[in-house]
Amino acid sequence: MMGSQQPQKELFSYQIDLDRRVRSDHPLRRIREVIDFGFVRAEVAACYGANGNESVDPAVILKMMFLLFFENVASERELMRIIPERLDYLWFLDYGLEASIPDHSVLSKARARWGHEAFEKFFVRTVGQCVAAGLVDGGKIHVDSSLNEANASCDSVVKASPELIAALKTAYQATASKLADASTPASYEAVNDRVVSTTDPDAAVVRKGAQPSRPRYHHHRAVDEAHGVITAVETTPGSIAENKRLLPLVRQHETNTGQSPQTVVGDHKYGTVENFVACQQQGLRTHLGDARAKQHHARSEGIFPDSAFTYDARTNTYRCPAGQRMPPRRLHPTKRTWEYQLPKTVCAACALRAQCTRATAYGRTLHRHEHQELLDRARQQAHSAAARRDRQRRQHLAEVSFADAANHHGFKRARWRRLWRVQIQDWLIAAIQNVKILLKHRLPPVATAGAALSLTVPTGFTDR
Template sequence: MMGEQKSEPQLFNYAVNLEKRVRANHPLRQIKATIDFGFVREEVAHCYGEKGNVSVDPVAILKMMFLLFFDDVPSERELMKIIAERLDYLWFLDYSLDEEIPDHSVLSKARARWGKEVFESLFIRTVAQCVEAGLVDGKKLHVDASLIDADAAKESVIKSSPELIAALKQAYRATESKLEDTTTPESYEAVNDRLMSRSDPDAAAVRRGGGDSRPRYHHHRAIDDQKGVITAVETTPGSIPENKKLLGLIEQHEKNTGSKVEVAIADYKYGTQENYVACAERGTASHMGDATAKQNHVRSQGIFPESAFAYDPVKDIYRCPTGETLKPRRLHWANRTIEYKAAKKVCAGCLLRAQCTRASNGRTLRRHEKQVALDQREPRRTVARPSATAEGEGISWKRVLLMRPIITTSSAHAGGDSGGSKFKIT
């Protein structure tokens, strides 16, 4: 049976009035006045019966989960220990000084009972309240991701053939689906198909920096530029690249906020041709470094850049600095580009060959099938300086200021009560 916290002042409770003990400009005052946590009761009512023991009020549970992240508390155990010591926490939770503090397991049990769908609904409702309160503009969006260790030891990873790994994962999910109160994550295309963690098959064994390969997840998120409100999230196996989730996060943000994204901001890992084209076609300006800039810089150092070649859209040809013609020769389906090349004998006899190419068969260029859309974005940038304008520099600094605390908090709390950067999809 679902309980409901009674908010009644304790007039004779050690002669302490919590309302007077919390300062007028305390951040929790504004949050309590602005955000209505009461909607959670309606959302989770179906999770409770009509009879039985009375539960902790879902509103109090949701507020505790909020405090866990708001004040960067290391773990759920630690949160429950300090609630009784914090008058502002007691006031925020509508608890009295002598009220019994729930066990930390209340939060983990609530997560399991409420389920993924309820938390998605709670997240959307919370974002909607932030929009109504004027905390979200919706037009400028920052996107990033963190690689989080799964709650599984690296020793749990086994290596085998892709076929056997796929069979083991299928058997695991079939067994898991029979368990009570268990939900399985959405299916995904296996990228890391030769490795599997026996304790967490949904995690992917990947490296971070120069460290060891171990089971990890990618936590993707979108953050509104105005006040740093997280408006869209997704968790995937760590083998799913960050740049594959850019459009999904933008679409989720627009659905949750009701606003169209005008500017998408991300680091160079998101700067793929696919993302540039998609943003251009949907009318979204992109502030992203070029994912290939470093590689292209090394490869093209000391030779004519692509910009030195003029494209003729009528004849569909390029002209090199000496006026020779590069014609379309081959279509690359994988990256949707057309290869342009001059005749081998033309390059072989060119006086500027040393300044144009190091390849034995001559200079080649590649043009994306959506090159017109790519050309509409900002001038190509480097990895070190992803924004070439003063406005871009300001946007990049704003992104750092918004993302850094969120990345730190996300990593610290990914495992809930584990007290460290551990994570598991449930």
């Protein structure tokens, strides 16, 4: 049975009113005035029966998890140990001085009972409050990602055949999961199917720069242009590249803010052909770094660049420097590029061959995307002065957002295991960062703080 916490003042035993002991500008006081933690009772009510022992109030549990990351407390055990020592924590949680603090296990049990939806809802509500407070531009988003350590050691990694690794993952899913969607989604294909961490099979064993391989998660987020409000968050195994989650982040931003972005800003890792074309098809201005500019092909050095060939849209052919017409040969099924090539005998007899190709068996080959016009437009936008300015601003917004999460809220290492729990951690940290932005920019002076209670979800905001 779901419990409900009543504020405990205990004026008679100690003559101490905690409400008066917590200073008027205490951050937790301001958070309590702005954030409605009570919404979670309705969210998780279906998870509790009508009879039996009364639970700890879900709002108190959510506040405890908030404190865990807001104060970056080392562990849930540690949090429960220090709550009785801290008057501000007791007041924030509506406990009195003599209240018995629940065992730390109530937090893990609540996560298993509620699932991840309640935490996602909490994050989305903070986005909605920022929108309502006028802190979200909505039209321009900056995307970035961070590869963080899973809560699993390198010693937990085992190597085996792909079949055995698949069987191990299935066994873990069957025994460890209480939630239907607790395991890695099928859409996240494993890059390396010969290794798995036995303590966290959802984490992918990947390298990070020059650091050795270990179990890791990839954290993706979209940050709004105006004040750095985090509008979209996704956690994946470390093997899922950032460029694969660009469009899902855009969609999540639209859902969470009720606004469609016009410009998306990211570094060269996001500037792939697929993303350029997809963004243009959706009417998004692509201020992404160009992944092609970072690639170096030694084989193409010293030979005619692609720009030396002239495309004729009327005949769908290229004219090569020797004046020959190169016809389309085949469409690559996944890259969606047409291949243009002359018969090898033509190139073999060409006087310019040494300057044109290093291929020995065939002549020169050119590639053209089936939506090349969109690709050209996207690259033009990516190389514009405005795009370069936006990418500089991205370093301030997105990277500062990750640095704040890492330095103050324990973002760099997963506290828990399995993808759905790590996603909860990310939602909580992102929600806390949004709350901090809300307090910094929009909270009226404490004397009139009651006005902040009237923050509502904006028109058009989709509350998931």
